[in-house]
Amino acid sequence: MSHSENVLVTSNDHFEVVEKTTIIDDSWPTHDQAVEDQTLDHFITREGKTFAGTHIIADFWGASRLDDLQLMEQALREGVEKAKATLLHIHLHHFTPNGGISGVAVLAESHISVHSWPERNYAAFDVFMCGDSQPELAIEVLKQAFTPTDVKVDNLLRGEVKIDD
């Protein structure tokens, strides 16, 4: 088991970037998990449809603490865990002066991204997961963390195979 983390902070009068790269070796698949993970890469069939995965597009309005980098990281990690996905890499940027956060969690099953505008109390999330993960559970974790008053959600089936394929 190993774990490495790099933090790089760069700033000038008008711009600051916090680069935080965490490589979570200990969450990488073991031999058995790797076999299981490979099946996640395969298309699944459900209710007569064959597709790669589910892509949830979620707009949060009236949300709080969208400038809180620590909460964002925590919520993304917890969302990945609740959805039963596998975190490979997480990367967040913290912008000044508005405190907005842009970043992504790359998963064995695809990704979660976030872009927040704290001054608008608005955040754009997308949660894309393949196989048997449950992306809707990640959305629930994000709702609990940022308490939006209004949420707009689109559920997209990605990679849906046409019947004549």
Place this chain on the structure above:
Amino acid sequence: MSHSENVLVTSNDHFEVVEKTTIIDDSWPTHDQAVEDQTLDHFITREGKTFAGTHIIADFWGASRLDDLQLMEQALREGVEKAKATLLHIHLHHFTPNGGISGVAVLAESHISVHSWPERNYAAFDVFMCGDSQPELAIEVLKQAFTPTDVKVDNLLRGEVKIDD
């Protein structure tokens, strides 16, 4: 101007991950660019609609070279450049045995993600850009790189402000 790049390769009998993290300090905003970049974080109004940005969801079918990590990185970088966006961070995973690629380019203006299934000749891209960038030009670069026979594209307006807001 500085430029740093880290490459980490980890593998076992069933799983290989190539971690490549490039920090492009010289593309970070200068003083003047930073002022301009801040305006990109602001919502824009076009044809009577106020919104944060455009999110293009693109499914490529019948595509080639979806297991080519070098081409993927090159296409993402060129797509960002053509769209006139600002690359902050790029991260790609290369899976075995199918050669699929998962990864993301984090931008000052949001992100481009990719998840590919070479055995299906299928790739799921999304290109989310705020402000005055042109995400559709990134899609054109990706088409030229991977030559899909069929492309399904959805254009989503993210963060559209309702009239009564």
